[in-house]
Amino acid sequence: MKSAESAAAMRSFFVWLQQRYGGLVMDTGRRAQVIVRDNELQTQDLKRLMTHEATALHVKGFYDKNAAAQVGEGLAQEALKGRARNWKVSTSRGLESSDVSTLGAHPPFNVACASGNKKDIDEYFEGVRQELRVRRSVVDNNVVHHQLWPLDKFRLELDEAWPAGAGLARESDGGKRPFSGGLPRVMMGPTRWKRGFIHVDEMGPLSSTQGLFSANVYLQLPASNNEAISSQPALQIWPLGIRSRWDWYRNALLLSGLSSQDPEMQVDLRSNLGDPEIIEVEPGDMVMLCVQRPHAAVGFQNDTRVSLQCFVQHNGDDKRLLIDS
Numbered sequence: 001m002k003s004a005e006s007a008a009a010m011r012s013f014f015v016w017l018q019q020r021y022g023g024l025v026m027d028t029g030r031r032a033q034v035i036v037r038d039n040e041l042q043t044q045d046l047k048r049l050m051t052h053e054a055t056a057l058h059v060k061g062f063y064d065k066n067a068a069a070q071v072g073e074g075l076a077q078e079a080l081k082g083r084a085r086n087w088k089v090s091t092s093r094g095l096e097s098s099d100v101s102t103l104g105a106h107p108p109f110n111v112a113c114a115s116g117n118k119k120d121i122d123e124y125f126e127g128v129r130q131e132l133r134v135r136r137s138v139v140d141n142n143v144v145h146h147q148l149w150p151l152d153k154f155r156l157e158l159d160e161a162w163p164a165g166a167g168l169a170r171e172s173d174g175g176k177r178p179f180s181g182g183l184p185r186v187m188m189g190p191t192r193w194k195r196g197f198i199h200v201d202e203m204g205p206l207s208s209t210q211g212l213f214s215a216n217v218y219l220q221l222p223a224s225n226n227e228a229i230s231s232q233p234a235l236q237i238w239p240l241g242i243r244s245r246w247d248w249y250r251n252a253l254l255l256s257g258l259s260s261q262d263p264e265m266q267v268d269l270r271s272n273l274g275d276p277e278i279i280e281v282e283p284g285d286m287v288m289l290c291v292q293r294p295h296a297a298v299g300f301q302n303d304t305r306v307s308l309q310c311f312v313q314h315n316g317d318d319k320r321l322l323i324d325s
Helices: 002-021 043-050 065-080 118-134 150-161 245-249 252-259 263-273
Strands: 034-038 056-060 089-091 094-096 137-140 143-146 166-168 183-188 211-220 232-237 277-281 286-290 295-297 304-314 321-324
Touching: 002 252, 034 043, 043 056, 043 150, 043 211, 043 286, 056 277, 065 183, 065 211, 065 304, 150 166, 150 211, 150 304, 150 321, 232 286, 245 252, 252 263
Parallel strands: 034 056, 166 321
Antiparallel strands: 056 286, 089 094, 137 143, 183 304, 211 286, 211 304, 232 277, 232 295, 304 321
16 A cells, blocks of 8 residues: 555656656757768767767668668568567566567567576577577578678677777676677568657666667568568657756656557657657668667558667777677
8 A cells, every 4th residue: 555655646746847847858950960871880970879969870771782682581581480579678567569579599688587587598698699690691502601691790890980899798797698699670560559659778868978779770671552662761769868867857757658558658759759850761771879769660551671680888988889689
């Protein structure tokens, strides 16, 4: 009873606080910019993104368009054969189903560790090694050919472009096993959220010395009227610029909707956040963004979208960028 009363009192306080002092802080100018580049990562762009002096980074043609489409088609076929797992998202109510499924030899780490079972975590790390190796090889007529997996290309370029280097995150203790370098993501129409589900992957104010980011390499886009589209809107991102705990707390009630798959809260978020930056992509494009900023994968009615995603941890300009999934 006391717990319920405390929760009700806390909610009442945040309702009062938001009514009295609420108001979202949105970045403008350069901080709201989506940097657009061709083919490769640039050091100056990464520095701007990691310090939140830009909202997103769009590298066009990061991976060859035809090769991307070929990889995407293979992954789509894997999904159609029933090998995909729904990527359950962490919410205040626990793990919930989403519009996204993953492929690969292991689930995302947040799913693997949700049970608290050491066996599930060990299986995750065993699957990581298997996934890294399998994706680098293609078997054609019983002949093995090696390929540059898009996420391997991303990891190499990130290491080359960031002054302190980059690589796979590792366990802090035990066997120092490597975390995943990323997983294939599959969305099949019709998606549950037609306009896209607005969310963040980590709650908290922006800091110039740390943050959580994602990299997404797009491989296959959903077709329209049975014809493939070369470019289409795939991602919405809002340049929310909250950089202090005060700005976070005075909007906490609204921002709590970023971790809840609640239709009414989604309507409130769209109303208060305003128009998003919309990123149109082609197969082979790569987009990086801070996942502490609200973002949404655009929904669609038919066919399949395939991409590859990993997360990148920034802990300071003089620290190595850490990749995981």
